[in-house]
Amino acid sequence: xxxxxxxxxxxxxxxxxxxxxxxxxxxxxxxxxxxxxxxxxxxxxxxxxxxxxxxxxxxxxxxxxxxxxxxxxxxxxxxxxxxxxxxxxxxxxxxxxxxxxxxxxxxxxxxxxxxxxxxxxxxxxxxxxxxxxxxxxxxxxxxxxxxxxxxxxxxxxxxxxxxxxxxxxxxxxxxxxxxxxxxxxxxxxxxxxxxxxxxxxxxxxxxxxxxxxxxxxxxxxxxxxxxxxxxxxxxxxxxxxxxxxxxxxxxxxxxxxxxxxx
Amino acid sequence: xxxxxxxxxxxxxxxxxxxxxxxxxxxxxxxxxxxxxxxxxxxxxxxxxxxxxxxxxxxxxxxxxxxxxxxxxxxxxxxxxxxxxxxxxxxxxxxxxxxxxxxxxxxxxxxxxxxxxxxxxxxxxxxxxxxxxxxxxxxxxxxxxxxxxxxxxxxxxxxxxxxxxxxxxxxxxxxxxxxxxxxxxxxxxxxxxxxxxxxxxxxxxxxxxxxxxxxxxxxxxxxxxxxxxxxxxxxxxxxxxxxxxxxxxxxxxxxxxxxxxxxxxxxxxxxxxxxxxxxxxxx
Ligand SMILES: Nc1ncnc2c1ncn2[C@@H]1O[C@H](COP(=O)(O)OP(=O)(O)OP(=O)(O)O)[C@@H](O)[C@H]1O
Ligand SMILES: [Mg+2]
Numbered sequence: 001x002x003x004x005x006x007x008x009x010x011x012x013x014x015x016x017x018x019x020x021x022x023x024x025x026x027x028x029x030x031x032x033x034x035x036x037x038x039x040x041x042x043x044x045x046x047x048x049x050x051x052x053x054x055x056x057x058x059x060x061x062x063x064x065x066x067x068x069x070x071x072x073x074x075x076x077x078x079x080x081x082x083x084x085x086x087x088x089x090x091x092x093x094x095x096x097x098x099x100x101x102x103x104x105x106x107x108x109x110x111x112x113x114x115x116x117x118x119x120x121x122x123x124x125x126x127x128x129x130x131x132x133x134x135x136x137x138x139x140x141x142x143x144x145x146x147x148x149x150x151x152x153x154x155x156x157x158x159x160x161x162x163x164x165x166x167x168x169x170x171x172x173x174x175x176x177x178x179x180x181x182x183x184x185x186x187x188x189x190x191x192x193x194x195x196x197x198x199x200x201x202x203x204x205x206x207x208x209x210x211x212x213x214x215x216x217x218x219x220x221x222x223x224x225x226x227x228x229x230x231x232x233x234x235x236x237x238x239x240x241x242x243x244x245x246x247x248x249x250x251x252x253x254x255x256x257x258x259x260x261x262x
Numbered sequence: 263x264x265x266x267x268x269x270x271x272x273x274x275x276x277x278x279x280x281x282x283x284x285x286x287x288x289x290x291x292x293x294x295x296x297x298x299x300x301x302x303x304x305x306x307x308x309x310x311x312x313x314x315x316x317x318x319x320x321x322x323x324x325x326x327x328x329x330x331x332x333x334x335x336x337x338x339x340x341x342x343x344x345x346x347x348x349x350x351x352x353x354x355x356x357x358x359x360x361x362x363x364x365x366x367x368x369x370x371x372x373x374x375x376x377x378x379x380x381x382x383x384x385x386x387x388x389x390x391x392x393x394x395x396x397x398x399x400x401x402x403x404x405x406x407x408x409x410x411x412x413x414x415x416x417x418x419x420x421x422x423x424x425x426x427x428x429x430x431x432x433x434x435x436x437x438x439x440x441x442x443x444x445x446x447x448x449x450x451x452x453x454x455x456x457x458x459x460x461x462x463x464x465x466x467x468x469x470x471x472x473x474x475x476x477x478x479x480x481x482x483x484x485x486x487x488x489x490x491x492x493x494x495x496x497x498x499x500x501x502x503x504x505x506x507x508x509x510x511x512x513x514x515x516x517x518x519x520x521x522x523x524x525x526x527x528x529x530x531x532x533x534x535x536x537x538x539x540x541x542x543x544x545x
Contacts, residue, residue: 055431060360087437097428100451109446110436159432164438 004032006170006200007052008069014047016175021047023224025066029217034196036215036232037204040247044224045204049172052202053089054082070170087114090163090199092176096155098147099162103130103139106147106158110166125165133161133191152185160191171195173203177210182240189214212236220244284535291363295522299515307516312482317501324517326484327498331521333485334399334478335467336493338406339414342463345407346414347456351444354422355430368419374412380472382409387476399485399492401529402478409473417462422448454535461532465525471496495521 005028012025022044029035037045050056051068054075067074075085087110095140099106107126116122126143130136133158139150147158150179163171173192192201192214205211211218212232219229220241228235228244239245308324349367359366386405395401425448433443449456454518467473471494479491495517502514 053435055435058358058427058430058434060358083437083439086435089435091431091435093428093431095428097426097432099429099432099447109433113436113438162432162436181408245344 004028004030006070008067008072009048010067012048012051012066012068013064014044014056015061015063015242016059021224025221025226027226027229029200029202032197033216034192034201034203034214035217035219037202037221038206038208038213038221039221041206043221045206045221046174048219048221049202050175051203052170052172053086053091053185055091056256057082074094087166090160090166090168091170092156092159092163092171092173094175095179096152096159098150098155098158099246101147102144103147103158104143106162107144107165107211110162113231114166118158129161129165130158132164132195133157135161151184153180153187155181156184156188160188168199170200170229171247172201173201175204175206177205208250220247222247231253284434287462292522295515295518298512299517302509302512303519307513308520311484316482316509317505317510319328319507324493324495324498324520326482326493326514327495327517327519328524330399330467330478330481330485330493331495331524334402334406334474334494335410335464337399337403338410338467339460339463341403341407341410342414343456343460345411346418346459347449350415350418350422353419354425355440355444355448368416368488371412371415371419375410375416377442378472379409379457379470380475382406383473383475383477386473390477395478395489397479397491398487399478400488400494400495402474403488405473406467406470406476408466409470413466414459414463418452418456418460421459425451426457458532458536461528461535465532468528469496469521469525471500474518495524 007027009027009029012022012027013020014022025048037048039045040142047056050215051064052070052075055063056064064076064177068076070085070186073080076077086132090177099109101109104126107121107129110120111125114223116125126237127140130139135154138154139158147155149158150158156179177188180188189210192203196214218232218235220227222243228239228241232259235244235262236248283489304323306321307323308328309325310321311326312324313322315319316322353361353367355530382405385408386401389404389478390401391396429447429451430443433447434440474494474497478494478497480493480497481491482493485492499514499517499521502517505511505514
C-alpha cells in the first residue's frame with residue numbers, strides 16, 4: 001500500500017466503442033476516508049467507479065488503457081483473480097437490487113460463496129451485518145421472507161449488509177441514496193459516517209450538500225476528465241479551477257447546458 | 263372532419279370483423295369436436311388400450327396414445343430444457359449485449375422456429391435411417407425435441423433479457439463467478455418464466471402430428487421401451503378419422519377433444535404463470 005492511498009489511478013483512459021468516456025485520469029483515493037465523486041450527469045462518474053471493481057468488463061465495446069492499482073496491485077493485470085478483487089470492493093448501486101431469495105439468504109450469499117458453510121457462523125454473520133446496516137431490529141422476526149417485500153429504503157440497507165458481509169476493504173456507492181426517501185437516505189448517510197473510519201469509501205453523488213456532509217475528499221469530474229481533486233473543505237472553499245468553482249457554487253458551467261445542480 | 267369520422271368507423275368495423283373471425287373460428291372448432299366427439303367420449307375410452315377390432319368399432323380406448331403422447335412430449339421437453347438452459351444462460355450472461363455470435367444464434371433459432379414440423383419429421387426420419395433405428399419412442403422424441411427446441415430457447419431467452427443487468431452486477435460484485443451468478447441468481451429469478459417456456463414447449467410437442475408421423479410409429483400397447491414404437495394422440499386421431507366407420511370417426515373427434523383439453527389446460531397454466539411472472543417484475 002503506497003502511503004495514504006488505497007486506490008491509485010494512473011493515466012486511465014476508457015472507451016465505450018468510439019466514445020472516449022474517461023480521459024487521462026490520475027488520482028489517488030485516500031485510505032479509510034470517504035471520497036465523493038461529483039460532477040454533472042453523463043460525465044463519467046459511474047464509469048470511474050465501476051472501473052474500480054472491473055464491472056465495466058461486462059460492457060459493450062469497453063476498452064481501457066492505463067492502470068488502476070488497488071493495494072499496489074494493478075487490477076487489470078491478466079493474472080488478477082477478478083472474484084478476489086470484487087470481494088474486496090462492496091458495491092451499492094443506485095437502485096437497491098436484492099437477490100431473489102430471503103433476507104437471510106441475501107446476507108449469507110456472499111459468505112457462502114467464499115466457503116462458509118457452518119449454520120451457526122452464518123447466523124452470526126447475518127445478525128452482525130444486519131445490525132451494522134441498522135436493519136436487524138426491523139427484520140429479525142422475518143428473516144426468511146423474500147427480500148423483495150422490504151421497502152426500498154430497507155432494501156438498500158440490506159444491500160449494504162450484504163456487501164459488508166463479505167468483509168470488503170472498500171465500499172463503492174453509485175448515488176446510493178438517490179432512489180430513497182429523505183429519511184431512508186439519512187439513515188444510509190448515518191451508516192456511512194460511522195463506517196468511514198473502517199473502510200475506504202468512494203461514493204458517487206450528484207447532491208453537493210451530501211458531498212459536503214459526508215466527504216473527506218472530493219473528485220470533481222467534468223466531461224470525462226478529472227478537473228480537480230482534493231480535501232473536501234479545500235475544494236469547496238477554495239476551488240482552483242473556474243469550472244469547479246462554477247459547479248460548487250451551483251451555477252452553469254459555460255458550454256454545458258444540460259446540467260442542473262441541486 | 264367527415265372523412266376522418268368515416269375512416270374511424272371503417273376501422274372499427276374492420277377490427278370487429280377480424281376479432282369475430284378469430285373468436286368464431288375458435289368457437290366453431292371447439293363446438294365441432296365437442297358436438298361430434300362428446301357422445302363418443304367415455305371413461306372406458308380414457309382408461310383402456312385398443313382391443314382387437316377397435317378400429318372397426320369394437321371395444322377399447324386410447325390410453326396408449328394418451329400415455330404415449332405424454333411420455334414422448336415430456337421426454338422431448340426435458341431434453342430441450344437440458345439444451346436450452348445452458349445455451350440461453352450463456353447468451354445472456356457470458357456474452358455482451360451486442361455480441362455478433364449471440365445475434366447469429368438468435369437468428370438461427372428464429373429460422374428454426376419457422377420451419378414446418380413435417381421437415382423436422384423428415385429430418386428425424388433421416389437420422390433414424392442413418393443410425394439404423396426403427397420408428398420408436400426415441401426417434402419420435404428426437405424429432406419433437408428439435409421441433410420444440412427453438413420455441414423453448416427463444417422464450418427463455420426473452421425472460422432472461424428482461425432481468426435487469428444490475429442483478430448480475432450485484433452478484434458479481436460480491437465475488438461470485440459468472441457460473442454461480444447464472445445458477446444461483448439469474449436462474450432463480452427466471453424460474454417462473456422458465457416454467458412457462460416448459461409448458462409452452464410441452465403443449466406444442468404434444469399436439470404435433472407431423473414430427474411423429476414417420477418417427478414414432480404407432481402401437482396398440484402402452485409405451486414400453488425407448489426403442490419400441492409408441493402411439494401418439496395426433497396419430498390416433500388421424501387413424502380413427504381415416505376409417506370408413508362412423509362410430510370410429512366419432513371416437514376420433516373424442517380423441518381430438520381429449521388432446522385439445524390437455525393442451526388447453528397446459529396453456530392456461532402457462533398463461534397464469536407468465537402473468538404472475540410479469541406481475542412480479544412490475545412491483
Ligand atoms: N455501456 C455503455 N455504452 C456506451 N456508452 C456508455 C455506456 N455507459 C456509459 N456510457 C456513456 O459514457 C458516458 C459516461 O457515463 P457514466 O454512466 O459514467 O456517467 P455518470 O457521470 O455516471 O452519469 P449520471 O450522473 O447520469 O449517472 C456517458 O456519456 C454515457 O452515455
Ligand atoms: Mg451514473
